[in-house]
Amino acid sequence: MNLQIVALLGQDGITNGAIYALLALSIVLVFTVTRILLIPQGEFVAFGALTMSVIQNGQRLWVVWLLVALCVAAALLDVVDMLRQKRSRPSIWLPAKLLYAAVMAGLAFTLPLATLPMLLQAILTLALLVPTGPLMYRLVFQPIASATPLVLLIVSIALHVALVGVGLLVFGPDGARTAPFTDSNLSLGSFNLNSQALWVIGVSIGLIVALYQMFERTLYGKALRAAAMNRMGARLMGISPVFAGKAMFFLAALIGVMSGILIAPITTIYYDSGFLISLKGFVGSIIGGLVSYPVAAIGAVFVGLIESFSTYWASAYKEIIVFVLIIPVLLWRSLTSRHVEEEE
Amino acid sequence: MKRDLSGSSVGTADDSAAPRKPSLVFSLSAHAGVLVFVVLLTVAPFVLSPFYITLLNNIGLSSLVVLGLVLLTGVAGLTSFGQAAFVGLGAYISAALSTGVVELPAALGWMHSPWAALCIALVCTALLALLLGSLTLKLSGHYLPLGTIAWGISLYFIFGTLQSMGGQTGMSGIPPITLFGLTLGSDRLIYGLIWLAVIACAYGLINLLDSREGRAIRALKGGIVMAEAMGIDTARSRIVIFVIAALLASLSGWLYVHMQRFVNPSPFGLQFGIDYLFMAVLGGASHVWGAVLGAGVIVVLKEWLQGVLPALLGRSGNFESIVFGLLMIVMLQRSRDGIWPFFSGLFSKVLPARSQQRKLNLQALPLARRSMVHPNEVVLDVRDVTRRFGGLVANNQMNLTVLSGEVLALIGPNGAGKSTLFNQISGVDIPTSGTVLFRGHDVTGKGSRHIAALGMSRSFQHVRLLPRMTVLENVAIGAHMRGKRGVLSAVLRLDRDEEARLLAEAARQIERVGLKEQMFDAAGALSLGQQRILEIARALAADPCLLLLDEPAAGLRLGEKQALGELLRKLRAEGMAILLVEHDMDFVMELVDRIVVMDFGTRIAEGLPEEIQNNPAVLEAYLGVSDDQ
Numbered sequence: 001m002n003l004q005i006v007a008l009l010g011q012d013g014i015t016n017g018a019i020y021a022l023l024a025l026s027i028v029l030v031f032t033v034t035r036i037l038l039i040p041q042g043e044f045v046a047f048g049a050l051t052m053s054v055i056q057n058g059q060r061l062w063v064v065w066l067l068v069a070l071c072v073a074a075a076l077l078d079v080v081d082m083l084r085q086k087r088s089r090p091s092i093w094l095p096a097k098l099l100y101a102a103v104m105a106g107l108a109f110t111l112p113l114a115t116l117p118m119l120l121q122a123i124l125t126l127a128l129l130v131p132t133g134p135l136m137y138r139l140v141f142q143p144i145a146s147a148t149p150l151v152l153l154i155v156s157i158a159l160h161v162a163l164v165g166v167g168l169l170v171f172g173p174d175g176a177r178t179a180p181f182t183d184s185n186l187s188l189g190s191f192n193l194n195s196q197a198l199w200v201i202g203v204s205i206g207l208i209v210a211l212y213q214m215f216e217r218t219l220y221g222k223a224l225r226a227a228a229m230n231r232m233g234a235r236l237m238g239i240s241p242v243f244a245g246k247a248m249f250f251l252a253a254l255i256g257v258m259s260g261i262l263i264a265p266i267t268t269i270y271y272d273s274g275f276l277i278s279l280k281g282f283v284g285s286i287i288g289g290l291v292s293y294p295v296a297a298i299g300a301v302f303v304g305l306i307e308s309f310s311t312y313w314a315s316a317y318k319e320i321i322v323f324v325l326i327i328p329v330l331l332w333r334s335l336t337s338r339h340v341e342e343e344e
Numbered sequence: 345m346k347r348d349l350s351g352s353s354v355g356t357a358d359d360s361a362a363p364r365k366p367s368l369v370f371s372l373s374a375h376a377g378v379l380v381f382v383v384l385l386t387v388a389p390f391v392l393s394p395f396y397i398t399l400l401n402n403i404g405l406s407s408l409v410v411l412g413l414v415l416l417t418g419v420a421g422l423t424s425f426g427q428a429a430f431v432g433l434g435a436y437i438s439a440a441l442s443t444g445v446v447e448l449p450a451a452l453g454w455m456h457s458p459w460a461a462l463c464i465a466l467v468c469t470a471l472l473a474l475l476l477g478s479l480t481l482k483l484s485g486h487y488l489p490l491g492t493i494a495w496g497i498s499l500y501f502i503f504g505t506l507q508s509m510g511g512q513t514g515m516s517g518i519p520p521i522t523l524f525g526l527t528l529g530s531d532r533l534i535y536g537l538i539w540l541a542v543i544a545c546a547y548g549l550i551n552l553l554d555s556r557e558g559r560a561i562r563a564l565k566g567g568i569v570m571a572e573a574m575g576i577d578t579a580r581s582r583i584v585i586f587v588i589a590a591l592l593a594s595l596s597g598w599l600y601v602h603m604q605r606f607v608n609p610s611p612f613g614l615q616f617g618i619d620y621l622f623m624a625v626l627g628g629a630s631h632v633w634g635a636v637l638g639a640g641v642i643v644v645l646k647e648w649l650q651g652v653l654p655a656l657l658g659r660s661g662n663f664e665s666i667v668f669g670l671l672m673i674v675m676l677q678r679s680r681d682g683i684w685p686f687f688s689g690l691f692s693k694v695l696p697a698r699s700q701q702r703k704l705n706l707q708a709l710p711l712a713r714r715s716m717v718h719p720n721e722v723v724l725d726v727r728d729v730t731r732r733f734g735g736l737v738a739n740n741q742m743n744l745t746v747l748s749g750e751v752l753a754l755i756g757p758n759g760a761g762k763s764t765l766f767n768q769i770s771g772v773d774i775p776t777s778g779t780v781l782f783r784g785h786d787v788t789g790k791g792s793r794h795i796a797a798l799g800m801s802r803s804f805q806h807v808r809l810l811p812r813m814t815v816l817e818n819v820a821i822g823a824h825m826r827g828k829r830g831v832l833s834a835v836l837r838l839d840r841d842e843e844a845r846l847l848a849e850a851a852r853q854i855e856r857v858g859l860k861e862q863m864f865d866a867a868g869a870l871s872l873g874q875q876r877i878l879e880i881a882r883a884l885a886a887d888p889c890l891l892l893l894d895e896p897a898a899g900l901r902l903g904e905k906q907a908l909g910e911l912l913r914k915l916r917a918e919g920m921a922i923l924l925v926e927h928d929m930d931f932v933m934e935l936v937d938r939i940v941v942m943d944f945g946t947r948i949a950e951g952l953p954e955e956i957q958n959n960p961a962v963l964e965a966y967l968g969v970s971d972d973q
Binding site for chain 2: 037140143144147149150151153154155157158159160161162163164165166168169172173279282286316317319320323324326327330331333
């Protein structure tokens with residue numbers, strides 16, 4: 001193994017690690033605010049990459065039906081709630097959801113997808129997929145927001161299973177790769193820097209800084225942080241748990257879809273690739289004890305590096321090494337954090 | 345079989361509020377139901393077409409795995425997504441041995457038979473489960489399911505790397521099982537063996553849950569602190585059920601591989617681990633027969649959807665996962681007990697249930713008792729115990745002694761640190777400094793199980809009961825340490841003699857505290873006062889020489905208080921040492937021999953009731969200082 005290979009593997013590891021770090025952050029965010037371990041985080045990544053590919057190839061955007069279905073279902077639930085609470089006037093969100101679904105469906109089937117500039121393609125992808133995050137929270141988790149973390153976890157896995165099936169239905173079994181954001185490659189001496197890797201690392205750092213700013217500087221960010229630290233206290237201070245949950249799922253979807261768009265030019269993504277990707281984000285977030293953002297991010301980059309170096313040494317055992325690694329980490333975590341029995 | 349086998353089901357958020365039917369009420373319809381089921385199963389192979397036999401075989405194989413999950417997840421609250429990996433382990437080990445991939449010396453040639461392979465597979469599975477269990481069962485809360493996902497995936501990938509067994513493509517040529525000279529070469533022939541295994545395992549599990557060890561297992565969900573205080577080794581119970589669940593999965597894998605005569609990694613992936621958990625949740629994770637129901641529904645639904653959906657959608661793929669995912673979401677939103685309660689409810693309408701209370705043999709030989717403590721012996725000696733939580737000193741240099749045949753009250757304003765001191769004494773918490781001597785043994789920081797074994801028993805300020813178990817069973821948990829019979833004798837029903845003695849002891853204590861009428865009610869259905877009394881009966885069932893009671897009279901009506909006072913006087917006369925925390929001063933002053941008063945973690949007074957009533961420091965602590973002074 002010479003220096004060049006080390007550099008190459010290092011670049012791979014850090015690029016993947018940056019994505020895992022984003023996902024780890026998102027998983028920690030969602031968990032601290034809602035106590036949900038967001039297993040479907042990976043599906044946002046896969047859907048983002050695959051939607052981008054569909055757009056670039058000018059195929060039919062079937063995924064818009066997922067958005068439409070979720071919007072209609074959420075609108076129906078809203079109507080049911082309205083009738084139950086005997087309110088006569090619907091909230092502004094009810095027609096807004098239906099309108100949004102209609103507009104997106106219209107756009108998806110009329111725009112000349114393949115010839116759009118890449119930035120617009122990315123924006124369309126985000127517009128199609130990110131709203132599904134809060135909609136899923138509304139439909140799946142909001143009715144059981146007070147359940148035990150165990151029930152939430154099983155529901156989260158169930159949602160993941162359903163979404164993988166939807167992914168197969170909407171995108172088909174073929175893998176997809178998209179065009180890189182820019183064509184040029186930087187070379188430093190004999191070493192080639194992949195420009196997409198730079199994009200991934202740059203955007204990841206940008207997103208992390210933006211999130212940090214949001215949570216430190218804005219009132220909404222502070223409210224969400226309060227909800228993460230003390231749910232009951234935040235609720236007593238008038239921070240709606242429903243709002244906090246939806247906001248977190250919005251962020252999770254945003255981060256997931258962005259990650260998908262970013263890595264689509266580097267890795268081939270299949271409809272079911274999301275799970276393994278998000279599991280590695282999980283390993284990172286567990287290293288951070290599901291609470292610490294910086295440790296989670298560093299842990300995730302570490303996972304990326306281990307993964308890329310084990311590809312070189314023992315490629316058949318690559319996944320095994322990553323997942324066996326999780327056990328000592330879990331063990332260390334649960335031994336160092338004092339276990340308090342859940343009062344049931 | 346209308347029985348609820350756990351403290352609660354997967355959904356626990358709001359269960360305690362609504363206790364269900366107590367668990368030890370058998371109904372005739374239950375037996376009739378099982379009988380009908382068995383008759384249908386016996387007739388099935390003679391009338392059904394091969395397609396349905398295969399389907400039934402698959403249901404049986406899944407049921408075995410799900411039975412393990414019922415124990416693990418439904419009863420004990422430990423979620424595992426990795427069971428499919430244990431199925432694979434059984435399948436792969438047996439395949440490797442019976443096809444001769446693993447070459448054995450001629451002397452061990454007999455090991456190539458599937459039956460020997462089964463034994464070896466079970467031993468290996470048990471060993472691996474012990475290893476994985478001791479690593480991952482320490483994981484708290486949500487880390488455990490993530491850990492099971494991790495090793496589930498890892499084992500699956502390892503199966504795929506076994507080149508000698510065909511890697512990802514798999515390997516055929518696995519011999520069928522022979523039984524009494526009969527080769528079980530077809531689905532119809534192996535059908536009997538599979539369902540025999542399912543029914544035997546289900547009955548074994550039912551027997552296990554209705555036993556001393558079973559109560560310990562049922563306490564794992566939401567009752568760890570209480571169980572440890574009653575002398576139950578909860579870590580051991582967790583490992584035991586983890587191994588049992590792994591063995592059931594391994595057995596299923598063995599049957600599967602000799603039925604298919606082919607092995608490849610795909611049926612042992614995480615996806616199948618998730619499916620097994622879905623079966624358990626759908627069936628009703630806390631009901632043994634729910635496992636068979638859940639497995640049946642999912643296997644049949646999968647078979648049907650795999651035919652219908654691709655035709656409907658015009659393309660091929662595993663689209664049934666969409667339906668399963670949504671089904672599970674709706675299920676957990678609507679009815680977390682699964683469909684079994686609904687199913688059995690329907691059934692008991694057809695066959696009217698005649699409830700029958702469990703018969704107790706009160707003539708059973710009484711359990712052995714602890715050797716009595718000498719009168720006026722120092723039973724408990726607390727020396728300079730300090731407990732700090734960060735900067736807060738909850739207990740500061742606390743000293744107290746309790747003699748046998750004496751009632752000592754620990755009183756003080758709210759937040760004085762009384763319950764904290766109780767936790768230091770009973771081993772729930774570890775003092776920062778100082779020593780606790782119990783009957784001459786230094787028990788500081790020894791853990792509540794160890795201390796309980798020496799003869800200290802306690803009740804809790806916030807009652808810790810298993811609300812869905814009967815009063816009788818809750819009290820019998822207190823007598824856990826006085827029995828010896830283990831898991832195997834429970835499964836084989838060799839423990840009935842001891843079980844009768846344990847239950848008789850529990851019944852005696854219940855009668856003693858005056859809850860005889862409620863003996864077969866669910867503990868969660870009692871009033872708060874009665875629940876406190878139940879906790880005292882449970883503590884007494886352990887045959888203690890020191891009783892720690894944390895606010896026993898809170899929430900009691902006057903008559904109940906008087907009865908409690910009577911009981912405590914009787915115990916004192918028998919030589920019991922009693923330490924109690926109580927706010928009801930009338931109750932305390934009438935009953936106790938001595939009083940220790942705490943304020944802000946420190947002892948401010950000690951003495952006879954009359955002395956304490958006139959002690960200026962005590963008056964100040966309770967009422968504040970008057971302005972005149």
